[in-house]
Amino acid sequence: MNLVEKIKTGDVRSIARFITLIEKRDSESIEAIKKIYPQCGRAHLIGITGPPGVGKSCLVAALIRKLRQENRSVGVLAVDPTSPFSGGALLGDRARMMEISGDKEIFIRSLASRGAKGGLSAAVNDAADILDVSGKDVILIETVGVGQGEVDIARLAHTVLLVLMPGYGDTLQAMKAGIMEIADFFVVNKSDKPGADETVAELTTVQNFQPNRGNGDRWAIPIVKTSAVTGAGIDDLVSSIFKHYQFIRDRSLLTQKNKERRTRQFLDILTQRIRDEFMEVLKTDPALQRWVKKIGTLELDPYSASEQVIDLIKEAREQRRGSREESACH
Amino acid sequence: MNLVEKIKTGDVRSIARFITLIEKRDSESIEAIKKIYPQCGRAHLIGITGPPGVGKSCLVAALIRKLRQENRSVGVLAVDPTSPFSGGALLGDRARMMEISGDKEIFIRSLASRGAKGGLSAAVNDAADILDVSGKDVILIETVGVGQGEVDIARLAHTVLLVLMPGYGDTLQAMKAGIMEIADFFVVNKSDKPGADETVAELTTVQNFQPNRGNGDRWAIPIVKTSAVTGAGIDDLVSSIFKHYQFIRDRSLLTQKNKERRTRQFLDILTQRIRDEFMEVLKTDPALQRWVKKIGTLELDPYSASEQVIDLIKEAREQRRGSREESACH
Numbered sequence A, B: 001m002n003l004v005e006k007i008k009t010g011d012v013r014s015i016a017r018f019i020t021l022i023e024k025r026d027s028e029s030i031e032a033i034k035k036i037y038p039q040c041g042r043a044h045l046i047g048i049t050g051p052p053g054v055g056k057s058c059l060v061a062a063l064i065r066k067l068r069q070e071n072r073s074v075g076v077l078a079v080d081p082t083s084p085f086s087g088g089a090l091l092g093d094r095a096r097m098m099e100i101s102g103d104k105e106i107f108i109r110s111l112a113s114r115g116a117k118g119g120l121s122a123a124v125n126d127a128a129d130i131l132d133v134s135g136k137d138v139i140l141i142e143t144v145g146v147g148q149g150e151v152d153i154a155r156l157a158h159t160v161l162l163v164l165m166p167g168y169g170d171t172l173q174a175m176k177a178g179i180m181e182i183a184d185f186f187v188v189n190k191s192d193k194p195g196a197d198e199t200v201a202e203l204t205t206v207q208n209f210q211p212n213r214g215n216g217d218r219w220a221i222p223i224v225k226t227s228a229v230t231g232a233g234i235d236d237l238v239s240s241i242f243k244h245y246q247f248i249r250d251r252s253l254l255t256q257k258n259k260e261r262r263t264r265q266f267l268d269i270l271t272q273r274i275r276d277e278f279m280e281v282l283k284t285d286p287a288l289q290r291w292v293k294k295i296g297t298l299e300l301d302p303y304s305a306s307e308q309v310i311d312l313i314k315e316a317r318e319q320r321r322g323s324r325e326e327s328a329c330h
Helices: A003-008 A012-023 A027-039 A056-069 A094-101 A119-133 A148-154 A171-176 A196-208 A234-250 A253-284 A286-296 A302-322 B003-008 B012-023 B027-039 B056-069 B094-101 B119-133 B148-154 B171-176 B196-208 B234-250 B253-284 B286-296 B302-322
Strands: A044-050 A074-078 A106-110 A138-144 A159-164 A185-188 A223-225 B044-050 B074-078 B106-110 B138-144 B159-164 B185-188 B223-225
Touching (some): A003 A027, A003 A119, A012 A106, A044 A056, A056 A159, A185 A234, A234 A253, B012 B027, B044 B148, B056 B234, B119 B253, B185 B234, B223 B234
Parallel strands (some): A074 A138, A159 A185, B044 B159, B159 B185
């Protein structure tokens, strides 16, 4: 049985191996991704994002427990380099982690951001597809909401939770980082700590600025207080998450989100391939070397250089169109 | 006198206006960048990077003062969203800030990361070129060293300072983020606080792993203790920074760094243009819409789709090459 067939059975070792290969951009694993692609689209993708220290990983653990009680299978992708999942065990939560690690219906994996330029988002997309085809009902994607790359990864989820904590003063930072705009839930975790009400008040102000909130096709962002440690608020959060999923499904917003995700994924892969191909050809092609040298020696500016390449692509597309071939971009 | 001529005279308002226009990707300002491009390459670009709270902005202020004492003109680009420069004044350092703000040989500007996908790195490159052509001797680029995008921005500098502080425990985080690999200096700021020696010891361990350190063409990364508040270590740091500049100039490493920067810049601009053009054409072209729809409905996987476009580009380049035109990529 090959890798593709094996992951469909939910085989844990095969899933792990497939993700490892896809992280390395191994060419055979990319051929395998092409094969599983038509079978994706069944899982509910949930993004959990927020600054370090707000207890995202503990919240993920609490969500896993609740989801398992409801008999849903769960995949977790931890993209956060500060996540204890990256170390293999939940800090201060080892007993519960053991409970989780014995369950075959849970698959947890961290993805390294190091050196994965352009590749991290691609790896997360592919890993999510692998977990999807392996039969996981829900896939949790944990990212630290700092930097555009991280925001882009959170954006691939159907439901995005922005996690904050009392007194963190992070509301403004989160707004600056652009993560507020993509959140479907504001979660105030560690809500048993002092200052929870102030944080809720701050978030209510943000909430009130949301255009057309709760108006027809606009989801009204709930503010949910939780304590991942005591378990307070977790049941409500999970049922609200599924209400959100129902909301977007009922309005074809799910289809729209999937379409946007796939278009971005295609453009990410395409532009990374263009970079890779360019650097590869540059190694051996003297004509290209001469041309690039001009950019380095300030004879040719990078904007004009880009325009030359864009014109070349447009021209090629026109020629294709002219010859009426049913092919790329047609 | 047009904008290009005016910035050459160092006119502060024209520099500010030019950077504002280029941040918005205004098309006329891009034409202006093309014009100034051949006159770039005189300034020394220094990257100052590190986690929030280590005192990067105070260090920048201390560097400015020292550089001005040496009669060097200074440009500052603050890309760090947590930088007090973004607010227009140095936190807790207003008196010194006033001293700075009265000096025509200093230009300070913050660049927002919000919503500048692909564009932030482009904006920083262009802003650095504008300051370069305006006659600034040294350009300081402050970034928070978290996330690949931020690391890429630091990479455009000739000399990169990784700033840490005692007891922060950030050494490991910095290593994970890949910022260690591009640092030319490890700066332990706030070195009057307890734990400075431990941090130096940690960094010495990292330093010892540097391949071929101090061996011919390899710069041995110094560990410099500073206190931006008391001014301790600043003079040594500045003279070491200029030793590094001399070191890379003597070994044509400067030319190499510039070449790599410009190649990356070109690829950033090209790939962003490809994305923009694609989304633009997608709005009106039914054939492209049908093709993209297939990706969204899982009929066509994004890898195969990318390969189709790459093949189209290769084919176009071959045709060009065949017709022996001296043009794009030739």
